[in-house]
Amino acid sequence: MGTYDALLVLSFGGPEGPDDVLPFLENVVRGRGVPRERLLQVAEHYQGFGGVSPINGQNRELIEALRPVVGVPVYWGNRNWHPFGEETVLRMKDDGVRKAAVFATSAFAGYSSCRQYYEDIARISVKGGPELVKMRHFGEHPGFVAAMADHVRQALDRLGRDDARLVFTAHSVPVSMARTAGPYGGLYEAQLRRSAELVNAALGRTQPWDLVWQSRSGPPEVPWLEPDVCDHLRKTDARSVVLVPIGFVSDHMEVVYDLDTEARQVATELGLPMERAATAGVHPAFVRMVRELMDEPEPQPCALTCCPPPRRRQV
Ligand SMILES: CC1=C(CCC(=O)O)c2cc3nc(cc4[nH]c(cc5[nH]c(cc1n2)c(C)c5CCC(=O)O)c(CCC(=O)O)c4C)C(CCC(=O)O)=C3C
Numbered sequence: 308m309g310t311y312d313a314l315l316v317l318s319f320g321g322p323e324g325p326d327d328v329l330p331f332l333e334n335v336v337r338g339r340g341v342p343r344e345r346l347l348q349v350a351e352h353y354q355g356f357g358g359v360s361p362i363n364g365q366n367r368e369l370i371e372a373l374r375p376v377v378g379v380p381v382y383w384g385n386r387n388w389h390p391f392g393e394e395t396v397l398r399m400k401d402d403g404v405r406k407a408a409v410f411a412t413s414a415f416a417g418y419s420s421c422r423q424y425y426e427d428i429a430r431i432s433v434k435g436g437p438e439l440v441k442m443r444h445f446g447e448h449p450g451f452v453a454a455m456a457d458h459v460r461q462a463l464d465r466l467g468r469d470d471a472r473l474v475f476t477a478h479s480v481p482v483s484m485a486r487t488a489g490p491y492g493g494l495y496e497a498q499l500r501r502s503a504e505l506v507n508a509a510l511g512r513t514q515p516w517d518l519v520w521q522s523r524s525g526p527p528e529v530p531w532l533e534p535d536v537c538d539h540l541r542k543t544d545a546r547s548v549v550l551v552p553i554g555f556v557s558d559h560m561e562v563v564y565d566l567d568t569e570a571r572q573v574a575t576e577l578g579l580p581m582e583r584a585a586t587a588g589v590h591p592a593f594v595r596m597v598r599e600l601m602d603e604p605e606p607q608p609c610a611l612t613c614c615p616p617p618r619r620r621q622v
C-alpha cells in the first residue's frame with residue numbers, strides 16, 4: 308500500500324443549519340475585505356436552503372465512495388467549518404497516522420484553490436502528528452476529464468438539441484490573483500482552458516465553447532475576471548446552452564445558487580434552453596483518480612512564491 312497510511316480530504320466547509328451561516332461566513336472572510344453587504348447577501352443564499360450548504364453532504368458521499376477504493380483510512384477536515392482540519396489532525400495523531408496524502412477539493416492552481424490549502428496544512432500540522440502531503444492539481448487528469456465529459460453528455464441528452472453551446476464556468480477571482488497564479492502567472496485560467504478543451508475533445512466535439520466566470524465578490528472597485536455567466540447568457544448568440552461548472556468538484560452553494568437559481572432565471576427570461584452539467588461529485592472515474600494520485604511519485608510542493616495571497620485592505 309503506497310507510502311501513505313491515510314488520506315485526508317481537506318475542504319472548504321459549509322454551514323449545516325441557519326445558526327451556522329453567519330459564523331461560517333465570518334470564518335471565510337476573516338481579514339479579507341469582503342464588504343458586509345456582500346456577506347449578508349450571501350447569507351440569504353444559504354438561508355434560502357435552510358442554512359445548509361450542500362458541500363458537507365457532498366464530501367461525506369465522496370469519502371464513503373473513496374473508502375473502498377483507496378485502501379487506507381479516510382479522514383475529513385475543513386478550513387471554515389466543522390469538522391475543522393485542526394481537530395481532524397489531532398485525531399489522526401491519536402490514531403498513529405504517520406504520513407497522509409491530502410486531497411484538497413479544488414482542482415486548479417491559484418491562491419484560493421491551491422495556496423490556501425497549503426496554508427491550511429501548515430496551520431493544522433502538529434508535532435508528532437502525521438506528515439501531510441498535498442496531492443497535485445488534477446483539473447487536467449484523465450479521471451476528472453472523463454467524469455466531466457460523462458456529465459456533459461448526460462446534460463446534452465437532457466437538452467436534446469444539436470445546437471448546444473458548452474459554456475464552462477469557474478469561480479471568478481480578482482484579476483491580480485489570476486495574474487499571479489502559478490510559477491509564471493495566469494495558471495488558474497490556463498489550466499481551466501486546457502481542462503475545458505480536454506472535456507470538449509473527450510466528447511468528440513469540435514464546436515467552439517466559452518469559459519466564463521461566476522460568484523464574484525469583493526468591493527466593486529476591484530476588478531475580477533469577466534464576463535460573468537449571467538451577462539454572458541444575455542449576450543450570447545447560442546441557440547441553447549449547457550453550463551459546465553468545470554471549476555468546482557461538487558454541487559455546492561455556488562453551483563446550486565449562482566447557476567441553478569440565478570443563471571437559470573436569466574435563461575428562462577431569455578427563453579434560452581439550458582441544462583447544467585453535474586460536477587465530478589462521486590463519479591467512479593473521479594473517485595479512482597484520487598487513488599491514482601496517491602500512487603504517483605510524491606509530488607513536489609508548489610514553490611512558496613507561486614499563487615501569493617492577495618494584498619488585503621487594512622481593516
Ligand atoms: C477560486 C475559488 C473557489 C474554487 C476552488 C475551490 O473550490 O476551492 C472557491 C470555492 C468556494 N467558495 C465558497 C464559499 C465562499 N467563497 C467566498 C469568497 C471568495 N471565494 C474566492 C475564490 C474561490 N472560492 C475568493 C477570491 C473570494 C473572496 C474572498 C477571499 O479572498 O477569500 C465566500 C465569502 C462570501 C463571498 O464573497 O461570496 C464564500 C461564502 C465555497 C463553499 C460553498 C458552499 O458553502 O457550498 C467554495 C467551495
Ligand SMILES: [Fe+2]
Nearest residue numbers: 419478522561
Ligand atoms: Fe469562494
